Structure formats: C-alpha cells, structure tokens
Amino acid sequence: MYVTQALHRAVQLDRHRPMTIFGDRVRSTAESADRVGRLAAGLRSLGVGRGDRVALLATNSDRFHESLLGVAWADAVVVPINHRWAPAEILFAVRDCGAHVLIVDEGLLATVATVREQVDLSAVVVMTDADAPAGTVSFEQVVAGHVPMPDSRRGGDELFGIFYTGGTTGQPKGVMLTHDNLLASAWGSLATGQFVTPGGRLLHAAPMFHLADLATWVAALVTAGTHVMVPGFTPAGVLAAVERHRVSDMLLVPSMIRQLVDFADAGRFDASSLAHLIYGGSGMPDALLARARAMFPRAGFVQAYGMTELAPVATLLLPDDHDRPELAGCAGRAAPHARVRVVDHDGEEVPWGTVGEIVVAGDHVMCGYWQRPDDTADAVRDGWMHTGDAGYMDGRGYVFVVDRLKDMIISGGENVYSAEVENVLTLHPAVAACAVIGLPDEQWGERVHAVVVLSTEADVTAEKLREFCRPRLAGYKIPRSVEFADSMPASGVGKVLKRQLRDERLAR
Numbered sequence: 455m456y457v458t459q460a461l462h463r464a465v466q467l468d469r470h471r472p473m474t475i476f477g478d479r480v481r482s483t484a485e486s487a488d489r490v491g492r493l494a495a496g497l498r499s500l501g502v503g504r505g506d507r508v509a510l511l512a513t514n515s516d517r518f519h520e521s522l523l524g525v526a527w528a529d530a531v532v533v534p535i536n537h538r539w540a541p542a543e544i545l546f547a548v549r550d551c552g553a554h555v556l557i558v559d560e561g562l563l564a565t566v567a568t569v570r571e572q573v574d575l576s577a578v579v580v581m582t583d584a585d586a587p588a589g590t591v592s593f594e595q596v597v598a599g600h601v602p603m604p605d606s607r608r609g610g611d612e613l614f615g616i617f618y619t620g621g622t623t624g625q626p627k628g629v630m631l632t633h634d635n636l637l638a639s640a641w642g643s644l645a646t647g648q649f650v651t652p653g654g655r656l657l658h659a660a661p662m663f664h665l666a667d668l669a670t671w672v673a674a675l676v677t678a679g680t681h682v683m684v685p686g687f688t689p690a691g692v693l694a695a696v697e698r699h700r701v702s703d704m705l706l707v708p709s710m711i712r713q714l715v716d717f718a719d720a721g722r723f724d725a726s727s728l729a730h731l732i733y734g735g736s737g738m739p740d741a742l743l744a745r746a747r748a749m750f751p752r753a754g755f756v757q758a759y760g761m762t763e764l765a766p767v768a769t770l771l772l773p774d775d776h777d778r779p780e781l782a783g784c785a786g787r788a789a790p791h792a793r794v795r796v797v798d799h800d801g802e803e804v805p806w807g808t809v810g811e812i813v814v815a816g817d818h819v820m821c822g823y824w825q826r827p828d829d830t831a832d833a834v835r836d837g838w839m840h841t842g843d844a845g846y847m848d849g850r851g852y853v854f855v856v857d858r859l860k861d862m863i864i865s866g867g868e869n870v871y872s873a874e875v876e877n878v879l880t881l882h883p884a885v886a887a888c889a890v891i892g893l894p895d896e897q898w899g900e901r902v903h904a905v906v907v908l909s910t911e912a913d914v915t916a917e918k919l920r921e922f923c924r925p926r927l928a929g930y931k932i933p934r935s936v937e938f939a940d941s942m943p944a945s946g947v948g949k950v951l952k953r954q955l956r957d958e959r960l961a962r
Contacts, residue, residue, distance in 0.1 A: 455637045456609020458526050460675040461487050467678050474516035475655075475682045475699055481516060483678075486523075491602025493524035493593075498603065500577040500591070502555055504529045507616065509553040511535045511544065511562055514662045514683045517581045517593055519671070521557050522615075522662075526633075529606035532615040533628075534663035538868075539928045541568040543626065547618045548573050551628055551824060555579065563587065609633040616824050617665055619762045619869055628824030629762045638817035639765040640672040642791025648756055648772045651729050652677035654702035659684050659692045659710065665766040666735055666758070666867065670705045679703075689717035693725060700727040705758075707735035707867025708742060709898050715745040726752055730773075734758040735867030740782050747776070759785035759855065763839055765818040768792050769853050787851045792816045796847050801835065804846075809856055812845045813838040863892030863900050868930045870902055872952075875933065878926045879904060882919060884912035887942055889950045890933065893959055904933035905955055907942060 461483070464473060469484035481489070502508060508525045510532055512518050525532040533551045535544055537559070548556065548569050556575055558566055560582040570578065570589075578590040586592035608614075614633045618626040643649040649670075650656055656674040658681060660667040674681060682699045684691050687710050695701060706714070711733060714720060731746070731753045738757065747755060754773030760766040771786030788794040795803050796810040804810040815838045822830035833840055842862070845855040863870040872890035879888045887907040895901035908914065916936035923932045943951040 456526070456607050456633050457614055457636060457672065457675070458490075458523055458605050458607065459609070460672075460678075461490065461523055462605070464675075464678045471678070472680045474519055475680060476516040479516060486516075486520065488602055489597050490520050490523045490527050491605070492597045492600045493520055494528035494606075495600035495603035496579075496596035497524065497528045497530065497555065499600065500555055500579070500596075502528055502530050504606075505613070506530045506555075507533050507551045507553040509533045509535055509548050509551065509556045510558075510663070511537050511556065511566060512559040512581055512663075513537060513561075513685045514658045515559075515581065515685060516681075516683060518662050519681055519683070522668075522671070526608050526614060527605050528603070529608045531613045534615065534617065534668075536618070536661070536663055536928065537562055537565070538661075538930060540924075540926055541565055542926055543928060545569045545572060547626060547628070548575075550618075550626075551616050557581065557593065560584075563590075611821070613821075617663075617668075617762050625874075627826060627829060630821050630824055631762075631765050632821055635765040635818050635820060636669075636672050637676070638791045639669060639760075639767045639789075640676055642789045642816075642818070643669070643758070643767050643770065644673055644677065645790040646770055646772060648730065648754055649732070649770075650674050650677065650679065651702040653679055654729065655680045655682055655699055655727075657682045657684070657692065657695055657699075657701040657704040659687045659695075660705050660707060660867070661686075664867070665762045666707070667705055669758070669766055670703070670732060674703070687713075689713050690719065693717070693720060693723035696728060697724045702727055703730040703732070704728070705732040705734075707899075708733060708738045709866040711738070711746050712742055712897060715742065715749055720749065725750055728753040730754050730756055732756045732758055734760070735864060743776070757786055759853070760814075761839075761841060763820040763833065764792070764814055764816075764841075765820065767818070768794060768812075768814045768841075775852075781852060783854060785845070785853045785855050787853065791818055794847070794851075794853060795838070796845060796853075797838075801838075806849045807846055809844055809846045812841045812843045812853065812855065814841060815839065863890070863902055865892070865895070865900050865902060865930055865934075866898045868928075870931045875902060875904065875923070875927065875931055878923050879906065879919065879933075881926075882914070882922050884908050884914040885919070886910075886912075887950075889942060889952055889955055891952050891956045891959075893935070893956070895934070898934075901934040902931060903959070904936045905939050905942070906936060907939055 464483040473486040616628040757771035760768040769786040793815040892900035
C-alpha cells in the first residue's frame with residue numbers, strides 16, 4: 455500500500471471533484487495530482503533523492519496537503535514540524551533528521567532564521583503568492599517550472615514520515631511511520647463506519663502537522679474526500695467554514711471544543727451538515743461533552759485514543775457508546791486494526807477491571823524512533839507498544855485510562871514532557887531544583903505547573919522564569935503557573951515524588 459495511490463484513485467473516480475478548498479481557492483483532484491507531480495519533480499531538481507528527508511514547517515493550507523503527497527511522490531520522507539515550537543526546538547528536529555530541504559510558510563521565515571544560519575540547507579522553498587525572498591525559492595515557481603514526474607509509488611514498509619514528539623530525556627524523538635502504518639490505522643478506523651464520511655468534506659482546523667489531524671487526512675484521502683483547510687483555529691472561522699462548505703467531518707481537541715461551546719455567536723451559523731466530530735488528545739469532561747453534543751445534535755461523536763507511535767489510533771469510542779452513562783470517561787474499544795491489552799510489570803495480561811499498563815500491537819505500530827534504537831527497544835517489546843498509560847479493561851473490551859505512567863502533560867491536545875521544561879528551568883541560575891507536573895485546567899485540560907526551589911539568596915519572580923523559558927520553549931510548554939517551595943518530597947534514592955506533589959495540590 456502507498457499513500458499516493460489514493461490520489462490516483464480520486465482522479466480516476468472524478469477528475470473534476472474538488473480535492474482541496476482553502477479560502478476561495480478550490481483545486482480539483484486532477485489539478486492536485488498535476489501539482490503534486492510537478493512539486494515532486496521540483497524537489498528532485500533541488501537535490502532530493504530516494505529516502506531523503508524534507509522538513510515541512512507550515513500552517514494548514516492546500517500547499518501543506520500537496521507537500522505531504524509531493525514528498526512521497528518524489529520517493530522521499532516528509533518531516534512535519536510543529537510551527538509553534540521555539541527556534542531551538544525546530545533547529546534540533548531539522549538537524550536530527552538530516553533534512554537538507556525545508557518547505558516553509560512565508561510567515562514563518564523569521565522563525566527559521568536560526569536554522570538557516572546553523573544548518574547547511576540546499577534549498578528553502580517558501581509558500582508564498584509573491585516573489586520568494588533572496589536565498590529562497592518560491593513554492594509556486596517550483597510547481598510551475600517543472601513537468602510532472604511519474605509517481606515513485608513509495609509505499610509499504612518504507613518511511614512516509616518522521617513525526618517529532620516530546621521525549622522524557624528532554625529532547626524530542628522522531629517517530630518513524632511507514633505508509634503501511636498510516637494506512638492500517640486509517641483503514642481500521644474507517645472499518646467502524648463511524649470515522650469520516652466516504653466522499654465527504656473534512657475540515658482541517660487542528661494543526662495538520664499533528665498525527666491526530668493527519669490520521670483524518672489519510673482517512674479522507676483514501677475515501678476520495680474533499681479537504682477543507684483553515685490556517686488556524688478560531689471559533690468563528692471553524693463555524694463559518696462548516697456552514698459555507700457543508701463540512702461533514704472534523705477533528706478537534708477538547709480545548710477547541712470548549713472555545714466553540716463558549717462562543718457567544720455560535721447560534722448564527724448553520725452546522726447541520728456535520729456528521730462526525732472526532733475528538734481526542736486529552737480527556738473530555740462530561741459537562742463539556744454534553745454541551746458539545748447539544749451544540750451539534752446531528753453529529754456522531756467519536757473519541758479516538760492513541761499516540762503518535764500508533765499512527766495514531768488504538769481505540770475508538772463510537773457514537774452509540776456516548777449514549778451509555780456507564781461508559782463516561784471511557785476511551786473506547788480496540789479499533790479493528792489494533793490489539794489492545796492491559797499488562798503488569800512483567801508484561802502479563804491482568805484480569806478485567808485491574809489497572810495496569812495499556813499496550814498495543816498491530817500493523818500501525820511505529821517502526822521505531824529515528825536513530826534511537828535503545829528507546830525503540832524500550833518502547834516496543836515483542837511487537838507491543840508500551841504506551842506508558844495506566845488503565846483497565848472491562849469484560850466487553852472497553853478501555854478506561856486512569857493515569858499516565860510517564861510524566862506527560864496534555865495541554866490543549868499538545869504533549870508536554872516535564873523533563874523538557876525542567877531542563878530549561880534548571881538553566882536559570884536562580885533555580886536550585888524544580889519539578890513540573892500537570893494540573894487540571896478548565897480551558898486546556900491540563901496546565902503546565904512548575905514547583906521551584908530557589909538557590910540561596912536568589913531573587914526571581916514567577917513571571918521572570920516564564921520569560922526565561924519563552925525563547926527556549928514553545929508557548930504551550932511554558933509553565934502557566936509557578937510556585938516556590940523550600941524543598942521537594944523525595945524517595946530514598948533522591949527521586950522527586952511527583953505524584954505526591956500533584957496529590958497535595960489537587961487536595962487544596
């Protein structure tokens with residue numbers, strides 16, 4: 455299987471059908487295929503060869519869609535990078551994956567200035583409608599200046615992309631996903647009949663670099679759907695796009711859903727076309743879910759649980775499940791393509807109702823972390839991906855996630871690893887020790903909270919520490935709250951007891 459095959463099929467089914475809609479720009483399946491082939495030829499002319507990595511730093515657009523396909527068409531590997539990252543984080547990812555070509559939004563050029571100074575890029579391709587700045591090449595000139603090349607038909611167990619996610623070592627890890635990984639997850643999710651509408655219209659409001667949205671992109675691609683893009687999330691922008699383009703499906707994280715239900719002017723938009731609202735990335739409070747279902751009464755709600763390493767779907771809570779009170783807080787049952795178990799420390803399956811670690815196997819499990827064999831061996835054992843999440847399964851296969859074994863915080867659908875934040879905070883000379891935990895937050899699901907022990911006679915405020923983090927971390931990773939303590943609770947071997955820190959603050 456190969457991802458670009460879906461584009462060939464879409465053209466064969468209806469060459470005039472809209473494939474992408476971005477603002478007032480509508481491109482048919484035939485036009486999309488032509489542009490993808492031209493972009494691939496252009497990338498080849500810029501020195502991109504078989505298996506080379508092409509970094510992609512951009513907001514949602516039809517050009518993002520074309521880049522995902524064009525890189526694969528050229529027999530290369532796409533590396534979508536979080537555009538909300540700080541320059542140092544972007545630099546790390548570009549260096550780590552060894553990319554020599556970068557495709558970037560014009561509005562993000564200033565962000566990658568550090569990258570261009572410190573990495574020997576053979577070309578920077580700028581998504582712009584104007585002339586490209588000096589030292590770069592225009593995306594549109596690359597497309598217009600080449601005839602379409604034949605599709606390399608890269609697929610199967612070859613890499614489609616490397617997707618960076620936070621790491622407990624303090625550095626992001628590149629998750630390697632093959633074409634088979636992504637297609638297995640997409641086809642398995644579609645087999646439920648309740649994921650995205652075949653031939654429907656999918657709205658990309660969540661960031662397309664994120665595996666949650668990319669999963670729906672693949673699913674809509676293989677079912678010949680139309681992709682509607684908005685550059686970023688705003689309640690008015692999303693609802694206007696749903697009304698104007700008769701959107702049938704969209705994926706949102708709970709913090710986005712909260713903004714929608716709190717939007718005072720929501721009632722003036724017609725969202726009756728919406729058939730599926732997929733959500734995930736963090737827990738959905740029952741009260742928020744109830745308000746969202748009242749707002750979109752015709753839509754079937756689908757919760758997807760998984761992780762980047764699972765391409766990304768492991769379990770699905772389907773629309774009918776949402777009508778069963780006993781399943782409140784449930785993550786759903788194993789998707790058709792996934793095997794899900796709950797195991798103890800020795801990897802043995804535990805009885806129903808017993809809390810253990812959730813592990814997942816299947817053709818969607820990543821082939822590894824880029825250039826990190828030890829981390830790969832630790833995460834994937836005998837074919838089972840160890841999620842680091844604690845949960846239990848009932849007698850009908852429904853999975854309930856109760857906690858995270860790893861110190862990961864999910865804020866607004868984005869993964870924040872505490873070690874990353876702690877590593878930055880401890881660079882400040884006033885910080886003697888710190889611990890970062892997640893605390894409940896009505897808007898973001900969880901907020902990043904730092905407990906800091908200051909050096910002797912140090913004088914620093916919480917806001918000064920936040921400002922210190924700003925150039926070193928993406929905005930969503932910067933602690934939203936900081937408190938100062940005289941000491942940290944620690945185990946006998948000196949390890950900070952984060953659970954105790956968290957429990958004490960929850961009890962206040």
